[in-house]
Each structure stands twice: as C-alpha cells, then as structure tokens.
Amino acid sequence: MLGYGSQSQLVKRGARQNMSVYDDPRALDGLRSLDSQAIGAIYDKYFSEVYRYVRYRISDDVTAEDIASDVFMRLLEAVQKRQGPQSSLKGWLIATAAHAVNDHLRRQYRRPVEVLSESLPDHGANVHSEVDARERNRMVQSAYAQLTSEQQHVLALRFGQGYSVEETALHLKKNINAVKALQFRALASLQRQIAEVNYE
Structure with a gap:
C-alpha cells in the first residue's frame, strides 16, 4: 500500500505527464517562440504522416525522407518570417509537402533519371x-x-x-x-x- 508521500509524488508525476501531452494550440505557441521542446514535439507527431504522404507520391525512400525533412525546415523558416501556420498545423505541413513534391517532380521532369535497383532478383522459381x-x-x-x-x-x-x-x-x-x-x-x-x- 502506498503512503501519503508516495501518493503525492505520483499525483505530481501524473500532472507533469499531462502537461507534456501534445496539443496543437500549445505547440503552435511554442513554435512561434522557437521553443525547442515544442519543435521536437511537432516533429515527432507529424513527421511520419508527412513522410507517408510524400512517399506515396514519390517512389524513392531516400528522396521522400529528404523532402519530408525539408518540409519541417520550411516550417521553421516560415515561422521566423511570421508566415507560419495560424491554426491547422497538420494542414499546413501536408500542403507544404504537396508543394515540395510538385517542385521535385518538376525538376525530375526536366532531367529524368533512371534508377537501377540495388538488389538482384532471386534466380529461383x-x-x-x-x-x-x-x-x-x-x-x-x-x-x-x-x-x-x-x-x-x-x-x-x-x-x-x-x-x-x-x-x-x-x-x-x-x-x-x-x-x-x-x-x-x-x-x-x-x-x-x-x-x-x-x-x-
């Protein structure tokens, strides 16, 4: 059975964990003040979604990861210029990812590159x-x-x-x-x- 002191510590620990629960309005406020914890939380929450979107449109894992990372760099640049998202962080990130993919595809269209597979097919059945x-x-x-x-x-x-x-x-x-x-x-x-x- 827990003593009073232990229970108090658990309540404090639980309260601290609730403070670290992610929510967009607080993250946006932290982002605007360039708080590193808020930036990290935004990256952790949305990177996989941005990456999945980019990867669906581009068939190369490495390029998709580069573009997804670039989206977060664009986010920081936009915030520094006071042009970042005002309400929907996820919407802003996906829209920026769409623009980044379109930019990449336009560049690829100008100079198409044939990618060779690193793996050789199994010569089995x-x-x-x-x-x-x-x-x-x-x-x-x-x-x-x-x-x-x-x-x-x-x-x-x-x-x-x-x-x-x-x-x-x-x-x-x-x-x-x-x-x-x-x-x-x-x-x-x-x-x-x-x-x-x-x-x-």
Whole structure:
C-alpha cells in the first residue's frame, strides 16, 4: 500500500505527464517562440504522416525522407518570417509537402533519371512473378506520373494518408462532390493508361 508521500509524488508525476501531452494550440505557441521542446514535439507527431504522404507520391525512400525533412525546415523558416501556420498545423505541413513534391517532380521532369535497383532478383522459381510485379509497379508509377498534380494530391491524401472524402475536401478547400469527381477521374485515367500499355 502506498503512503501519503508516495501518493503525492505520483499525483505530481501524473500532472507533469499531462502537461507534456501534445496539443496543437500549445505547440503552435511554442513554435512561434522557437521553443525547442515544442519543435521536437511537432516533429515527432507529424513527421511520419508527412513522410507517408510524400512517399506515396514519390517512389524513392531516400528522396521522400529528404523532402519530408525539408518540409519541417520550411516550417521553421516560415515561422521566423511570421508566415507560419495560424491554426491547422497538420494542414499546413501536408500542403507544404504537396508543394515540395510538385517542385521535385518538376525538376525530375526536366532531367529524368533512371534508377537501377540495388538488389538482384532471386534466380529461383519466383523470377517470373518478381519480374511481373516489377513491371506492374513500373506501369502504375508511369501512369501515376501522367496524372495532374491535383489528381496525384487527391489520391495521395485518400489512399496514402487514409483521409476520408470529407477530410480530403476540407484539406483541399473543395466540396465533397468535387473531390469525388477528381478521385474518379484520376482512377479512370490510371486504369485507361494501364490498359493502353497492356494492349500494346
């Protein structure tokens, strides 16, 4: 059984833990004053979401990690210029990630680079299935690259981030029907482009 002194210490410890619970308004205040603990808490809370969004749109782990890290550098730069997020930190980060991905894709479009795989296929019985899987993946990535950036953004939010249609509409500042139409057109375009490649 705990004595009075021990119970008091537990209450104090519990109160301190509650103070360290993350919440956006306090984190934004800390961010504006460039408090290192607030910046660390924001990074810990949102890095994986930003990375998942970027990784869904870009097929390279290292580049996706670099872009996700750059988003947080842009956050600090914006805060120092007093242009950072005012209310929705997550929305600001995902929107900035979308811009960073679009910038990267524009640069890649100007100078395409063929990436060679570091791993060699296993020469066992699964060679054909691995080749087929890689070819399907290449076709989907190629078709995805042909979509408009807005269509890519909708698919990344819906399927990469797992946003609902309502959350996607709120994030994009569009009505629900517009998001559904964008998603439908994007998926139809993917299907059409993949079918054209298979037909050839």
